[in-house]
Amino acid sequence: MSTTHSRPQTLAQKLIARAAGRSHVTVGEVVTCSVDLAMFHDSSGPRRLKPMLDELGAHIWDTEKVVLVLDHYVPAQDADAQQIVQIARDTAKQWKLKHVIDSEGICHVVLPERGHLKPGMFCVGGDSHSPTGGAFGCYMFGIGATEMLGVCVTGQIWVQVPRTLRMHWSGRLQAGVSAKDMMLHMIGRFGMNGGQYQAVEFAGSAVQNLSMAERMTLSNMSAEMGAQVGLIAADKTTLNHLRAIGVAPEKLIGAEQWFTDEGAELEQQNFDASSLSPQVAAPHSPANTRDVAEFADIKPSIAYIGACTGAKLEDLRAAAAVLKGHRVAAGVQLMVAPASAREQVQATQEGVMQILQDAGATVLPNSCGACAGYGATFPEGSTVISSTARNFKARMGPASVNVYLASPYTVAASALRGSISDAREFLA
Numbered sequence: 448m449s450t451t452h453s454r455p456q457t458l459a460q461k462l463i464a465r466a467a468g469r470s471h472v473t474v475g476e477v478v479t480c481s482v483d484l485a486m487f488h489d490s491s492g493p494r495r496l497k498p499m500l501d502e503l504g505a506h507i508w509d510t511e512k513v514v515l516v517l518d519h520y521v522p523a524q525d526a527d528a529q530q531i532v533q534i535a536r537d538t539a540k541q542w543k544l545k546h547v548i549d550s551e552g553i554c555h556v557v558l559p560e561r562g563h564l565k566p567g568m569f570c571v572g573g574d575s576h577s578p579t580g581g582a583f584g585c586y587m588f589g590i591g592a593t594e595m596l597g598v599c600v601t602g603q604i605w606v607q608v609p610r611t612l613r614m615h616w617s618g619r620l621q622a623g624v625s626a627k628d629m630m631l632h633m634i635g636r637f638g639m640n641g642g643q644y645q646a647v648e649f650a651g652s653a654v655q656n657l658s659m660a661e662r663m664t665l666s667n668m669s670a671e672m673g674a675q676v677g678l679i680a681a682d683k684t685t686l687n688h689l690r691a692i693g694v695a696p697e698k699l700i701g702a703e704q705w706f707t708d709e710g711a712e713l714e715q716q717n718f719d720a721s722s723l724s725p726q727v728a729a730p731h732s733p734a735n736t737r738d739v740a741e742f743a744d745i746k747p748s749i750a751y752i753g754a755c756t757g758a759k760l761e762d763l764r765a766a767a768a769v770l771k772g773h774r775v776a777a778g779v780q781l782m783v784a785p786a787s788a789r790e791q792v793q794a795t796q797e798g799v800m801q802i803l804q805d806a807g808a809t810v811l812p813n814s815c816g817a818c819a820g821y822g823a824t825f826p827e828g829s830t831v832i833s834s835t836a837r838n839f840k841a842r843m844g845p846a847s848v849n850v851y852l853a854s855p856y857t858v859a860a861s862a863l864r865g866s867i868s869d870a871r872e873f874l875a
Contacts, residue, residue, distance in 0.1 A: 455708035457611040458678050459646035462586035462705065466569035472608045474712070479605050483568040484512050485598050488554050490519040490819070491573030493538035494531055495592040496599060507542055508602035514546040514563055515539050516554035519815050528821065552787030552813040555579040555667060555755035559659075560787055562694045566681035566702040571598055576755055576836065578674065581666035582659060583689075584681030584705040589670065609645040609675055611713040616653035618721035623871040625765065626661035627757065627834070627854035629653070630668040631726035632718070635736030642674030648707060649679050653720030659688040660761040667756050668836050671733045680706035725869055727832075728852035731840040739857055742867040747832040749825055750775065750862035752803075752855050753784035753811065754818040757834025760790040760799075762855040767799045769859035769873045770806035776865030784811035806862075817843045825850075832861045 456464065456471055464472045466480035487496070492515055500506070507513055515535065523529040539547045548557045555576050558564060566584030571577065573595050580587025590604070598604050614633060634641070647669045654662070662679050669677025679685075681702050689699060707713065725739040752758050752766050763785060775781045783803050785791035791813060794800045804810065817824055818835040825831055825844035831851065835843070838850035853861070856870035863873065 455711040457646065457711045457713055458584070458648055458680055458705060458707045459586065459609055459611050459676065460711070462567065462569060463606055463608055465567060466586065474608050474610050476608045477605055478608065479603050480569050482512065482571055482598050482602055482604060484514065484563060484570040485572070485595065486514045486516065486554060486558055486570070486577065487573030487595060488515070488519055489517045489521065489531055489535040491592060491595070492535060494534045496596055497534070497538050499592070499596045500599065503600065505600045507544075507599050510542060510544055512602070513544055513599070514548065514558055515544050516557060517547075517549045518553045519819050520821055521550040521814050522812055524821065550812075550814070552789070553755045553815055555663070556759055556786040556790070559583060559663070560692065560789060562689065562692050565689060565694060565698055566685060566705040571595070571604060575670050576667050578669045578677040579663050579667040579755065581669065581676050581678040582662035584679065584685060584702070586676055586678070588675050611646045611648050611707065611711070612642065612674075613648045613650055613707070613713050613715045614718065615715055616649070616651040616718045616720045618653055618719045619656055620653060620720045620723065621871065623856045623869070623874045624723055624725055625854045625856060626657055626664040628723055628726040629718070629720065630665055630671070631728050631733060631736045631852060632723060634668070634672050634733045635726065635728070637672060638734050639671060639732065640673040642669060642672040644673060644675045646676050646678060647672060647674035648713070649677065650707070654679060655682065655684070658761060659684060660759045663759070664756055668733070671836055725854060725857050725871070727857065727867060728838060730838055730849040730851065733837060733852055739853070739867060739869045742851065745830065745851060745867045746865055747779060747830045747851065747861055747867065749829050749831040750779055750781045750858050751817060751831055751833040751835065752858055753782065753786070753816050753833070754835040755786055756836040757855055757858075758784055758786040760793055762834060763790070763794045763799050763803065764797070765855040766859040767802040769856055769870050770863065771802050773806055773863050775807040775862040779862050779865055781806065781808040781862045782811055783808045784816040785813055788813045820844070832858050832867060834858050
């Protein structure tokens with residue numbers, strides 16, 4: 448009889464097995480996992496969970512393992528938003544939550560920024576872009592309020608062990624081409640259900656060469672590809688980043704064991720990063736993706752750099768690299784909503800924010816903003832080029848708004864020229 452321990456496992460299997468207290472798990476098996484961290488925000492959290500917990504007479508299983516972020520309805524634009532925000536703040540006090548991040552940025556950016564995510568963890572989030580955590584070698588996925596209620600009371604959730612679809616990127620990206628372009632290309636190729644609610648894993652030299660911020664973009668938008676999780680193996684880049692943000696060395700012991708074993712069963716798709724050109728997704732789906740050159744006749748009235756996908760420090764730097772010393776075209780409104788207050792401070796110290804403002808940018812608060820469709824939405828009939836993850840009809844304003852998705856480089860280049868443009872021409 449062969450020993451099962453030596454059976455090669457994928458990263459997804461290893462992470463689930465650890466959370467289930469098992470040495471290994473098999474694809475298709477249903478297991479109960481212990482949750483290391485649950486994150487929810489002002490929209491998905493207290494206002495939905497509190498009435499249910501009260502009705503059950505139940506309490507949060509472990510207040511150390513919960514993070515509440517106020518990012519969707521802040522700053523409050525109206526009385527409804529104000530009430531939602533107030534419920535979140537009052538409930539946080541009542542539940543004695545130890546980790547509350549209030550109006551300091553978008554959950555998917557501020558959660559890892561504060562060192563909450565480490566390789567090997569099993570986490571859930573009350574938001575569809577929760578797979579962002581996969582960039583840190585965590586198993587993290589989005590769940591609805593009813594499932595979150597179960598987690599809050601028991602600290603556990605069941606999972607069916609997924610198949611692994613590996614997206615293998617060889618080569619290296621050209622300057623002006625980014626993780627956002629990789630992601631749009633993959634969604635364009637496989638569609639929004641291409642991930643089949645399985646584990647998508649990003650691998651290969653091009654992925655290993657990406658910074659943590661760029662890896663986060665890949666994992667984040669695995670949601671648009673219909674994956675349950677978007678995983679990247681932990682490596683030196685992961686560990687160096689976590690040390691740099693102050694995660695204690697003892698918390699990172701064994702972190703490099705979180706990778707897919709040689710010979711593990713998976714389905715692989717191959718891509719060449721060096722031949723990738725900037726990508727743009729036409730309205731009203733991230734799957735409507737083609738090369739930037741095919742959109743040269745589109746003239747956006749708004750260029751928006753925002754969201755967890757497209758306004759991290761590195762995204763702001765990318766836009767600034769294109770905009771430096773220039774002003775946006777007449778008739779284009781450039782809006783920048785930095786994803787995190789801490790990163791905005793850093794961007795200010797580096798002179799990045801000044802470059803953006805000198806180019807004509809209006810700086811908006813550190814929140815989900817237009818991407819979430821609350822408050823700061825786009826006016827009737829606008830044509831928008833945006834660094835966000837989604838361009839669904841009527842998500843970011845009236846149904847008459849047309850949103851084209853692109854990288855921060857492409858958004859900045861398009862703002863300068865007044866038509867959708869390739870940033871490589873400005874960076875050359």
